[in-house]
Amino acid sequence: MYLLSNIEEILKETKEAFDNAPTGDYSAVERNGFAGNMLALSDNVPFMKYLISKGLKGKVQMIYADPPFLSDADYDATLKAGEGTSLKHLAYKDTWKNNEEEYLRFLCTCLWGMKELLSEEGTIWLHLDWHIVHYMKVIMDEIFGRGNFINEIIWQYKSGGSSSRHFARKHDTILLYGKSDKYYLNIPKEKSYNRDLKPYNFKNVTEYQDEYGWYTLVNMKDVWNIDMVGRTSSERTGYATQKPVKLLSLIVESASREGDICADFFCGSGTLPYVCGKNKRRFMAADSGMLATSMTRKRLLMDNLAYEYLVLENELAETINENPTVDVVFITDGATFDIELKKYRPNQTGFKLNKKDEDSINKLICSNPLALVDSWSIDTNYDGRVHKNQASFIRGKDMLQTKFSGKYTGNISIVVRDIFGGEAHWVSKG
Ligand SMILES: C[S@@+](CC[C@H](N)C(=O)[O-])C[C@H]1O[C@@H](n2cnc3c(N)ncnc32)[C@H](O)[C@@H]1O
Structure with missing residues (x-):
């Protein structure tokens, strides 16, 4: 109740906080090819202000936001050195000392910036889980407009723990909103198997057959069954909360066209920049952690995908030794x-x-x-x-x-x- 009764104040104050936040002053220190793709080692608010100052207000086609989940845990990255040595190191913190309001203020401030950057045809995909998604649905309705809500996507997976005290928690939730009712979304088709896997032979319905049986193609549903990045997966970077390429490919391909600008201001190990590079989308990405931006750069370098790496002017000396x-x-x-x-x-x-x-x-x-x-x-x-x-x-x-x-x-x-x-x-x- 306490949190809900504060939402109006949180929304107002965080809007002011974004409006009054300083614009970051960045230097490009490294470039791989050139395609206007930016990756910043930075808190996302000054970076979003910077992009707005560079004329990107209303120009971003899709934003994927995968922030900390209010999970009250810290996350590691596994680092692999030479001679087969590996060690774990803190990648980022998601501990808020039971202060949900502080978390909501943090995320709302970022969301106001994302709203400014999004184009009229744009969509935002906010990825969370049971910890805070229900509060954030209410907040997203306020920031983006209840009428602009499109979907609550359930990403279902098999990995993770289980408990005798509750049903095993095996899904995340992605809240999808349009900036306006002119939003662009290209819904992919998926297989829908016929009852008994036999052909129906209905008039004007095309049916297909694979090794399991007969099926039709239907518009994709809002429950997505995609495996997490497994321990032995070739795409695994070692970053604890890395999201699968398959999940991000589905989002990017549904929400944008070639040449569009996509953004991820919590980019972690760089799944969104990587998917954008592979799919001829431009990207604007940021993360406040050095491990995150270095893993992102490594992923982009491995496939020789273009990027420009930016750091804050006043952190230049610390970043590049x-x-x-x-x-x-x-x-x-x-x-x-x-x-x-x-x-x-x-x-x-x-x-x-x-x-x-x-x-x-x-x-x-x-x-x-x-x-x-x-x-x-x-x-x-x-x-x-x-x-x-x-x-x-x-x-x-x-x-x-x-x-x-x-x-x-x-x-x-x-x-x-x-x-x-x-x-x-x-x-x-x-
Ligand atoms: C859940 S992870 C993102 C994982 C990513 N989607 C991937 O596939 O690897 C959240 C990320 O948000 C970053 N982060 C948290 N607060 C931030 C802030 N204020 N500005 C920029 N990045 C932030 C953390 O460093 C962390 O890498």
Whole structure:
């Protein structure tokens, strides 16, 4: 009752909070190809204000929002270093000390920004679960308009725990709203098996047959049965709450057309940016966690999908370690060059490890000085501002290419990224 009676005040104050929030001042520090896709390491509110200031108000076709769920838990990412070592590290917190109102204020502030960015034809997909979705339905009705509610999609899965105290909780809820009644939605077809799996032979109804039996194609229903990303799945990044590509593909393909802008301001391991890249959509994405943006970049790099990586101007020095903790051997005859990575030490301020993990990491670095390098890339014509990935090398099955040779231009830049999301920047002194 307490929460419901405060909703009016929460809505009013969070709208003001978004309107009065400062606009972030960002620098692009890395670019992979060019397609106008942005990924920001940032709290989403200043980033949304930045996008609005750059003219994106009313230009975003779809927004997928997968925020923390008010689950009262913290979430890890599993990080894989060289020599088969893996360790867990905090990815993000979802603990609110029983302060639901603080959570609602946080999420409402973000939702006001999303509403401004959404186009008249746009849709927003808010992904939550039983913890808070019912309160958020009421709030979404207020922010986006009750008449703009489209669907409550149930994403059903098999994984997760069960209890003798309640029925096993095996679904999340996605609230789908249009910005207006002109919203665009392309509902896919799905199979509907005939009773007894036999043909009906109705007039004007096309029937199909597969290995199970006869079926017709019908508009997709609002209960989606899609497996979670399993332990052995090839798409698994190690980010605890990673959503399946199949789920996001369904959303992106239903809600947008090629060339449209899609956004995810809680992008985590980057499932939405990845799906957009694969499906020729543009994306605007942000996450406040370094592990999240580094996993997103790795996913995009692995398929050579275009992105521009932005960081807040005032956090530039912390994000990119200009005092190289990377040692390289660099040889040039003036026309060509050879470079080889030799040693990498992470920036110790970027993360906190428990004693056991710290000891095993220190041991690991002693035996393999490049064990913490997750990927690196080279820009052979560095402009002194934005590192453009011309060639990228990603650790795969415990192998990492460490050497590169090319034409010497006098301005070589390499960015070395570690498993914790930290990075070091080395620039040739030509
Ligand atoms: C449920 S996870 C998203 C998972 C993602 N959909 C995926 O497939 O990996 C929620 C994310 O929201 C991020 N986050 C929480 N508060 C944020 C904020 N204020 N601004 C930006 N990101 C935030 C967390 O760091 C976390 O990565």
